[in-house]
Amino acid sequence: MSDLTLAAAQTLVATALRTARERNLKPLCVVVYDARGALKSFAAEDGTSLRRGEIARGKANGALALGLGSRAIAKRAQEQPEFVAAVSHVVGPEALVPVAGGVLVRDGEGRVVGAVGISGDTSDNDEICALAGIEAAGFNGDTGA
Template sequence: MPDLTLSAAQTLVATALQTARERDLKPLCVVVYDARGALKSLAAEDGTSLRRAEIARGKANGALALGLGSRAIAKRAEAQPEFVAAVSHLVGPDALVPVPGGVLIRDVEGRLLGAVGISGDTSDNDEICAVAGIEAAGFRAETGA
């Protein structure tokens, strides 16, 4: 079973950003963590607005912390706002952003390898770019849909 290597993380980032440019999206910030939460890669395009890295980190961290793609966390925030507020308080204000764009990375057997968080355009577009990057690196994306 493969691990999330630096090379795979760089492929993921490059493809996510390429997808954004092909779709003429706003500048993105992409963060990739391995399964233990260690930073593997971070890239911010020229023109990315302030604090996009923190938002991308929060999407990826939240996905790892709860074991759910951030789309599922967003649904849970609507259904159980007190729970998500409590978790946000426990893990810190920049460690859980409950909107789409935080996607778990799994290998073909389903083993958790890490998470990617993207911020810069709409949350749905951020998620599209994350999925494209994950799949280009040869892994499965879990958005929480």
């Protein structure tokens, strides 16, 4: 199994932010956790709005906690709002943000090695940047789609 190293996490963040600038997106916050939930890397671009970092953390935390990309968590929130509300209550409101932009990081064998959460633009654009960063770092992204 490949570990999500600091160098890989930094590549992920740099590529996600470069992708955002190439697409002329709003300023982003990017958070990367390893498989055990330890913070590996974080960046907040100049001009991000207040609490974007917490939202990015919630997207990544939720993906790790439930083993689902946050796109799947968003779908589940629509289908089973009571479940997602209950999980949010148990883990805390900043630990689960059920919208796209929280992506599981998988190695070549499909094992979860971490998660990335991005917030700042639309959730779909956040997810696009996460996937670009994950790929650049040599891993596969799992959005839950």
